Amino acid sequence: MPTPRPELLIEMQRRMWRVRAFDERAVELRHAREIHGPVHPSIGQEAACVGACMALREDDTLTGNHRSHGHPIAKGSELGPLMAELLGKATGVCGGMGGSMHLADFSVGSLGETGIVGAGIPIAVGAGLSARVRGTDQICIAFFGDGASNHGTFHESLNLAAIWKLPVLFFCENNGYAATTSLARATSVEDVAERAAGYRMPGVVVDGQDAVAVYEVTAEAAARARAGEGPSLLEAKTYRYLEHAEGEGIPGFYRDAAEIERWRQRDPLEIHRQLLLDRNLLDAAGADRIEREARAEVDAALAFARESAEPEPRAAFDVVFANSGGSGT
Amino acid sequence: MSETRELSYAEAIHEAQILEMGRDASVILIGEDIHGLTLGPYAEFGPERLWSAPISESGFTGMAVGAALTGLRPIVDLLISSLLYVAMDPLVNQAGKLRAMTGGQAKVPAVFRCGLWHGSSYAAQHSDRPYPLFMNSPGLKVAIPATPADAKGLLQTAVRDDDPVMIFEDRNLAHERGPVCEGDAPVPFGQARVHREGSDVTLVAIASAVREALAAADDLAREGISVEVIDPRTLVPLDRETLLGSVRRTGRLVVADPAHRTCGAAAEIAALAAEEAFDALRAPVARVTTPDVPIPFSPALESKLYPSQQGIADAVRRVARY
Numbered sequence: 001m002p003t004p005r006p007e008l009l010i011e012m013q014r015r016m017w018r019v020r021a022f023d024e025r026a027v028e029l030r031h032a033r034e035i036h037g038p039v040h041p042s043i044g045q046e047a048a049c050v051g052a053c054m055a056l057r058e059d060d061t062l063t064g065n066h067r068s069h070g071h072p073i074a075k076g077s078e079l080g081p082l083m084a085e086l087l088g089k090a091t092g093v094c095g096g097m098g099g100s101m102h103l104a105d106f107s108v109g110s111l112g113e114t115g116i117v118g119a120g121i122p123i124a125v126g127a128g129l130s131a132r133v134r135g136t137d138q139i140c141i142a143f144f145g146d147g148a149s150n151h152g153t154f155h156e157s158l159n160l161a162a163i164w165k166l167p168v169l170f171f172c173e174n175n176g177y178a179a180t181t182s183l184a185r186a187t188s189v190e191d192v193a194e195r196a197a198g199y200r201m202p203g204v205v206v207d208g209q210d211a212v213a214v215y216e217v218t219a220e221a222a223a224r225a226r227a228g229e230g231p232s233l234l235e236a237k238t239y240r241y242l243e244h245a246e247g248e249g250i251p252g253f254y255r256d257a258a259e260i261e262r263w264r265q266r267d268p269l270e271i272h273r274q275l276l277l278d279r280n281l282l283d284a285a286g287a288d289r290i291e292r293e294a295r296a297e298v299d300a301a302l303a304f305a306r307e308s309a310e311p312e313p314r315a316a317f318d319v320v321f322a323n324s325g326g327s328g329t
Numbered sequence: 330m331s332e333t334r335e336l337s338y339a340e341a342i343h344e345a346q347i348l349e350m351g352r353d354a355s356v357i358l359i360g361e362d363i364h365g366l367t368l369g370p371y372a373e374f375g376p377e378r379l380w381s382a383p384i385s386e387s388g389f390t391g392m393a394v395g396a397a398l399t400g401l402r403p404i405v406d407l408l409i410s411s412l413l414y415v416a417m418d419p420l421v422n423q424a425g426k427l428r429a430m431t432g433g434q435a436k437v438p439a440v441f442r443c444g445l446w447h448g449s450s451y452a453a454q455h456s457d458r459p460y461p462l463f464m465n466s467p468g469l470k471v472a473i474p475a476t477p478a479d480a481k482g483l484l485q486t487a488v489r490d491d492d493p494v495m496i497f498e499d500r501n502l503a504h505e506r507g508p509v510c511e512g513d514a515p516v517p518f519g520q521a522r523v524h525r526e527g528s529d530v531t532l533v534a535i536a537s538a539v540r541e542a543l544a545a546a547d548d549l550a551r552e553g554i555s556v557e558v559i560d561p562r563t564l565v566p567l568d569r570e571t572l573l574g575s576v577r578r579t580g581r582l583v584v585a586d587p588a589h590r591t592c593g594a595a596a597e598i599a600a601l602a603a604e605e606a607f608d609a610l611r612a613p614v615a616r617v618t619t620p621d622v623p624i625p626f627s628p629a630l631e632s633k634l635y636p637s638q639q640g641i642a643d644a645v646r647r648v649a650r651y
Binding site: 133316 | 388392428434436
């Protein structure tokens with residue numbers, strides 16, 4: 001199994017802290033109504049998105065979902081344009097047209113996120129087909145939740161990628177709940193990865209709180225896809241500590257505090273910090289510094305976002321079509 | 330001026346596809362049951378350019394969006410327009426919106442070929458003419474050829490356009506023959522075709538209603554009514570200038586469209602005339618459309634519903650005499 005190099009192990013912690021600090025700040029801003037519209041935090045799920053993205057190449061692509069701040073961050077996006085997007089500013093990565101649920105950063109291969117559950121999965125399959133037709137060895141990874149595995153697009157996509165052996169990774173971040181509906185209540189299988197068998201592709205369950213484990217299974221599946229051996233379905237068992245969408249008043253009746261506390265005991269940043277200390281890659285001060293630096297980066301991103309101008313009213317009309325005609329009427 | 334020869338509407342579509350696939354290696358075809366094409370003139374392109382898909386309209390339409398985002402120019406054969414409802418999310422939410430939602434980072438140069446099968450007893454679930462839905466979905470371009478030359482030229486332009494284009498092909502016209510230029514003959518979007526000039530009534534017609542409208546105009550000319558027949562060819566973008574210019578000259582407008590009546594293309598064009606050329610109108614605008622009923626199976630029922638030569642001529646007479 002491909003094991004990450006020491007500097008990569010340290011970078012993983014840095015990116016996980018970026019994701020967490022970014023999302024903690026986004027939640028605060030949502031409650032303060034400085035961010036408009038829903039915010040779906042990934043706090044608790046950082047190892048899944050960072051472990052997976054860091055196993056990819058820079059020119060590989062990804063599609064995300066509504067809970068997707070972490071994916072571009074994990075792939076290496078600058079934080080300033082992401083935070084400015086959450087605030088709806090002209091300097092936002094999407095010019096204020098997307099917002100929290102729809103970050104896209106083509107500069108790092110993030111093809112976009114969608115608030116329509118399951119909709120990003122076939123788009124990733126198309127990116128895989130495109131890589132094959134263009135003769136590159138890029139792969140595309142589709143991030144989605146356990147809820148999306150009950151959507152028709154998931155099943156159509158797995159079949160399409162399997163029959164054509166496309167370089168696609170299907171990465172399920174199974175946090176146990178589709179909004180408020182538990183996996184057990186909504187899903188015919190215990191492990192989403194079981195569904196891979198129906199499409200004759202590898203299905204792998206991995207501890208989603210362990211960034212190294214996620215990295216290893218993703219790197220292996222990526223190598224397989226790149227070699228033309230076809231897609232894989234990876235399932236990271238993870239958990240979101242906060243609500244489905246913060247600040248929307250979604251009642252918490254569907255899970256108990258003990259369950260949340262149990263998962264908090266296996267915090268991905270703590271687990272990875274311990275690994276870095278155990279392997280003498282960092283001392284405690286060095287590990288603390290990573291957290292401080294990530295928080296400072298988020299502060300700088302927020303300052304940039306706050307200082308940025310609002311988009312011009314015309315901006316909504318200018319991005320409808322690439323070739324002119326038909327817009328703005 | 331390149332040479333022309335007679336081709337059918339269906340032949341013209343294939344000619345456009347083959348030309349574009351030959352011109353640009355990023356053009357691929359995706360659709361159900363297209364594997365047979367590899368035996369014919371498409372064989373030269375090899376299996377990596379033709380993706381004969383399982384019955385997964387939502388899946389492969391979404392795939393086309395992903396392929397278009399990453400450097401390909403897919404042509405998706407959606408065969409029957411009523412199947413578009415199965416693929417609404419990738420069409421409306423993804424293809425149409427991703428450029429805007431990504432702040433212009435994305436372009437989605439995909440073509441969705443949608444067959445119109447009304448008039449053949451395919452009944453309610455295979456006979457729809459749903460292009461008005463997509464006129465109302467910002468970010469999608471909508472083209473509807475009514476002649477072989479336009480079938481070729483609009484498809485060539487659609488493939489070269491950097492935006493998602495839905496091109497509705499009226500299968501009632503599949504065997505109609507007409508002159509088509511050899512080689513490249515792209516038809517620009519947003520330019521209506523004035524099929525016939527006239528001074529008394531502007532008759533805007535869409536899809537197979539163009540054929541009926543031209544036949545009606547012949548009848549009306551013998552009665553002394555001079556009809557200008559215009560096919561917008563693209564509904565998004567819409568050639569407002571040509572339509573309004575004609576209405577300002579004639580002062581009378583009839584719109585013939587095989588789509589359903591409510592919120593249809595005819596309604597949009599009528600509203601445009603009312604808003605922008607009210608002072609020039611000398612009669613109420615008339616629409617000749619398909620009533621708002623699910624399309625029946627029985628030929629006895631179905632054949633009465635669509636704009637016909639007779640129905641269009643009657644509407645023009647009413648407007649001319651107003």
